Amino acid sequence: MKRITAVLTVLLLALSLNAFAADIKNDLESNMKNFFRSQKLTNLVPTVTVVKKLNEPAGLYFIKISITDTKNKRSQEQYMFTDGKYIIPEIVSSANNVSIKDSLVYEATPKTNIDLSKATLFDGKKGAKNTIVVVSDFQCPYCRKAHEILKGMLAQSKTDAAVYMISLPLAIHPKAVVYAKVFEAGLAVGKDFSDDLYATDQATDSKTDAQIIDMFAAKSGNPAKFKSVANSKEVAAKIDAQAKYAASLGITGTPHIFFNGKGVGGFNPDMYGMAIKDMK
Secondary structure, eight states: OHHHHHHHHHHHHHHHHHHHHHHHHHHHHHHHHHHHHHTTOTTEEEEEEEEEEOTTTTTOEEEEEEEEETTTTEEEEEEEEESSSOEESOOBOTTTOOBHHHHHHHHHOOBOOOOGGGSEEEESOTTOSEEEEEEEOTTOHHHHHHHHHHHHHHHHHTOOEEEEEEEOOOTTOTTHHHHHHHHHHHHHTTOOOHHHHHTOOHHHHTSOHHHHHHHHHTTTSOHHHHHHHHTOHHHHHHHHHHHHHHHHTTOOSSOEEEETTEEEESSOHHHHHHHHHHOO
């Protein structure tokens, strides 16, 4: 009898929590819709997802707010906290100045099934215990920082991981495509030029594509093969296909890194550290 009573108590508590979570969702969506209408932004449609009730800080829920722009057919989402009345953008621990949002976002991020046949392996071995897929642009300043930090974290943790590249050359970076070609050509002759490409300076960036290919060919150990691969239609098609694949995953900016399928968008060293720590 006591066991039945305990089960019923837990069930009623769960139902009441679910009901309160539903109230939070409905109230927040209603309030946001009213605000958008008052601003004549009727094309914006809010959707609130209650991700988790927090034990600490007590009384708060971790939520995801998605705003869909029906006119321009795009959407944006952001994670926040709420008690049902107020929305709190961030919570930082006073003990260590660490955001609790990062760990909650990482925990809530669903895994993406990445087709590794569309990516380029450049560090580690196939079949490694863990897989890291970096969607990157060699001329992107934050990609450069992410590369340096990630490389250091992996070396320090001695994590068994295969690291793959999906090139996403951004239109704002005029040398991103040729650097991606150099990267692929280097691997074809047994050279990983990723460190060099992320460290290029203005002098290198100002060279013509042909001059850049010649410069790296001289360091490749096999200039003829290197140049043949770098200038090939196959490599150009591969880079284009990788960019399209990144777009199909909903990625529009770099860096975006998948740790065993869990994506971390933007430059976020704290989340990189959490992800690597989570790797067994």
